Amino acid sequence: MSQSVENAPELAVVPAVGSEGVSNDEYKAAMRRHPAGVTIVTLDSGKGPVGFTATSFASLSMEPPLISFNIALNSSSIDALRAADSVVVHLLGEHQQHLSQRFSRSADQRFSDESLWSRLETGEPVLHGTPIWMRTTVHQLIPAGDHLLVIGHITRLHNENDDEAAAAPLLYHDGRYHRAAPLD
Secondary structure, eight states: OOBOGGGSOOOOOOOOOGGGSOOHHHHHHHHHTSOEEOEEEEEEOSSSEEEEEESOOEEEETTTTEEEEEEETTOTTHHHHHHOSEEEEEEOBGGGHHHHHHTTSOHHHHTOOGGGEEEOTTSOEEETTOSEEEEEEEEEEEEETTEEEEEEEEEEEEEOOSTTTTSOBEEEETTEEEEOOOOO
């Protein structure tokens, strides 16, 4: 069952003041030091495909299978996401840096190369060659500061087993792309 923003519990946003809070610059500098897997979220807006990168992806629950990610309230994709019943979350491999860069460009360029994607039978755009993608229904939308936290219920999971797709995940750390490497 989906819960819209309007029905979500009200969250108080308390601004950082004085010594009790941190500045935006301090916060950004600290978060840049935490590596994140790169994901692309896609959906069908009814007027065409919509997509954006999200490094805030997280596993949330096994029973039921829930994931989460967030999106800035000033994102060009926010209205389409609020209206969506389902999305596809793509966990990018290191060979897909070009897709992450493409989805960082203006919205009209993200799906301009039709050889990079197709549609699922349910209508959502899916990116080719992605190691893992998950079709999820929008379970809950929760306002949180200047972002919207999206909780999705996984209804379909695709796990690619070929050598290229099974490559290391694409990571983002300190403003640059990285690949994972074992320490042993």
